[in-house]
Amino acid sequence: MSEEIIKIPTHVAIIMDGNGRWAKARGLTRLEGHKAGTENLRGIIRACVDFGIKYLTVYAFSTENWTRPSDEVNGLMLLLESVVENELAELHREGVQIRHIGRLEALPKGLGEKVKNAIEITKNNQRLILYIAWNYGGRDEIVYAVQKIIEAGIPANEVTEETITNHLFTQKCPDPDLIIRTSGECRTSNFLIWQGIYSEWVFTPVLWPDFNKKELRKALIEYGSRERRFGKV
Numbered sequence: 001m002s003e004e005i006i007k008i009p010t011h012v013a014i015i016m017d018g019n020g021r022w023a024k025a026r027g028l029t030r031l032e033g034h035k036a037g038t039e040n041l042r043g044i045i046r047a048c049v050d051f052g053i054k055y056l057t058v059y060a061f062s063t064e065n066w067t068r069p070s071d072e073v074n075g076l077m078l079l080l081e082s083v084v085e086n087e088l089a090e091l092h093r094e095g096v097q098i099r100h101i102g103r104l105e106a107l108p109k110g111l112g113e114k115v116k117n118a119i120e121i122t123k124n125n126q127r128l129i130l131y132i133a134w135n136y137g138g139r140d141e142i143v144y145a146v147q148k149i150i151e152a153g154i155p156a157n158e159v160t161e162e163t164i165t166n167h168l169f170t171q172k173c174p175d176p177d178l179i180i181r182t183s184g185e186c187r188t189s190n191f192l193i194w195q196g197i198y199s200e201w202v203f204t205p206v207l208w209p210d211f212n213k214k215e216l217r218k219a220l221i222e223y224g225s226r227e228r229r230f231g232k233v
């Protein structure tokens with residue numbers, strides 16, 4: 001039996017897409033699909049810990065997702081709240097550090113507080129750094145960075161790429177090595193547009209609630225087969 005070589009990226013980012021189609025195929029509501037997607041995330045976090053991945057970023061709610069029907073938006077907010085409430089102790093025990101990218105201030109107040117609390121409690125954990133992209137948009141992140149740079153009074157001629165990187169939500173987090181998008185869509189949908197310039201992309205037709213450890217392993221094998229050149233020869 002041939003053993004395939006898995007190369008472990010430092011930072012994996014995932015666009016968790018396809019919950020709605022997964023639900024539709026089963027005659028379920030979209031929110032039931034999101035619930036299944038959330039349950040799936042638990043297993044993928046553990047798989048990342050097992051594989052020794054250091055950073056995992058998951059795209060869960062975009063700045064454009066506010067345009068969905070209000071029932072779905074409200075349901076998603078409640079879902080995140082219950083995840084933070086119910087999973088925090090276990091994630092903390094497993095050494096997962098929770099961070100958030102996106103604008104927290106636009107979220108329902110109770111939810112924002114719960115997210116801040118989870119960040120505070122887990123801030124010294126080092127096994128896996130988990131970034132939850134919620135109310136996140138890559139363009140909005142660049143606007144945010146520009147706002148912070150102006151607020152800090154940094155003169156225009158001193159602004160470098162590093163200045164911008166350091167003022168993004170992700171700050172000093174290493175750029176994603178691998179970005180996976182589930183559900184067959186092949187676009188960025190406003191995800192990590194600054195950080196992802198040299199990321200390897202893996203697109204899989206598997207819908208997010210079905211994306212398990214075996215599928216992650218396949219994506220890691222695909223990643224391992226790529227030659228990263230970063231513009232060099």
Ligand code: IPE
Pocket residue numbers: 016017018019020021022060061062065076183
């Ligand atoms: C991804 O699943 C979750 C969010 C964007 C919140 P979708 O809800 O986009 O599922 P599809 O793309 O409609 O199947």
Ligand code: IPE
Pocket residue numbers: 015016017018059060061062065185187189
């Ligand atoms: C991207 O998925 C955002 C998340 C997975 C959170 P969408 O389903 O919102 O993206 P589009 O609309 O298909 O591009």
Ligand code: MG
Pocket residue numbers: 017018019
């Ligand atoms: Mg979608």
